[in-house]
Amino acid sequence: MNSAIIGTETTYASPRGGCRVRINAIRKGALAAGYDPESYASYLTDDHDVATAGGVDDRDLVEISHWSHDLRRWSFVLIDVPAATLACFAHAAA
Numbered sequence: 852m853n854s855a856i857i858g859t860e861t862t863y864a865s866p867r868g869g870c871r872v873r874i875n876a877i878r879k880g881a882l883a884a885g886y887d888p889e890s891y892a893s894y895l896t897d898d899h900d901v902a903t904a905g906g907v908d909d910r911d912l913v914e915i916s917h918w919s920h921d922l923r924r925w926s927f928v929l930i931d932v933p934a935a936t937l938a939c940f941a942h943a944a945a
Contacts, residue, residue: 856901861939863915863932871918872937873925879904881912882933907934 863872877895895901912931919926934940
């Protein structure tokens with residue numbers, strides 16, 4: 852596992868095609884049954900915390916921002932996507 856996850860730039864396989872994105876956080880276990888969205892412990896913004904929680908797998912959501920070509924900056928809009936939809940986590944596909 853690559854130790855640098857937060858801040859990593861990768862490609863998101865969106866329904867409209869691939870786009871450049873940056874990873875801002877991991878929502879650990881967000882796709883698992885019984886996930887508590889109010890649990891702050893599952894919202895990870897530090898690489899050490901991600902590693903301690905066991906890395907990223909197919910039960911996690913990844914909070915990303917996309918690169919705006921027109922504005923030449925990262926978007927302030929954040930979305931959560933399944934880890935396996937990002938090129939750097941393709942191995943997490945179930």
